[in-house]
Amino acid sequence: QKEVEQNSGPLSVPEGAIASLNCTYSDRGSQSFFWYRQYSGKSPELIMSIYSNGDKEDGRFTAQLNKASQYVSLLIRDSQPSDSATYLCAVNKDQAGTALIFGKGTTLSVSS
């Protein structure tokens, strides 16, 4: 059974700081990785996708992928109170993309 592991948190950072969220996955053959943000009671919303080793930046968000170490991370620069949410790491179940395997999520709290 493929697994995706995340620290549940809560991760607390002050406004303006960098929040670092980490995720490890069990299947070395995984190729596609996603970060979703989920506010309480709402649906997951895609923030970033990453497929190649290295960094991918989009505004205040940077996703980092290290396939050799089987981890993927999300950095949020200049954190805002509106970033307070649960962040879900997801990996494609197989090369065909039949499903996403989700981690249980890390709760981020940004204090003003």
Add this chain to the structure above:
Amino acid sequence: EAQVTQNPRYLITVTGKKLTVTCSQNMNHEYMSWYRQDPGLGLRQIYYSMNVEVTDKGDVPEGYKVSRKEKRNFPLILESPSPNQTSLYFCASSYRLGATDTQYFGPGTRLTVL
């Protein structure tokens, strides 16, 4: 507006009373999927569909049925709901079945089975 819609958004029912949760997308997506989300267990896939009339089981299919008669609709059917199916349900869709295709989620349906 491109979106995935679900109905109803909230439902309280009793054990054994058949129910259907509808899911519809207006993006001409081929792939659709149902997930359930439970505290401590995260999001888990129930069923998915690669196209019209093509469906397959996910990780937790027991107690559920689906159908895909039209490309835009993918209803989730609970023939005889039980309390352990109390959960938050999400429908998702993507353009096609593929490892790099983004899945877009509907707003969710909170189901309580008494």
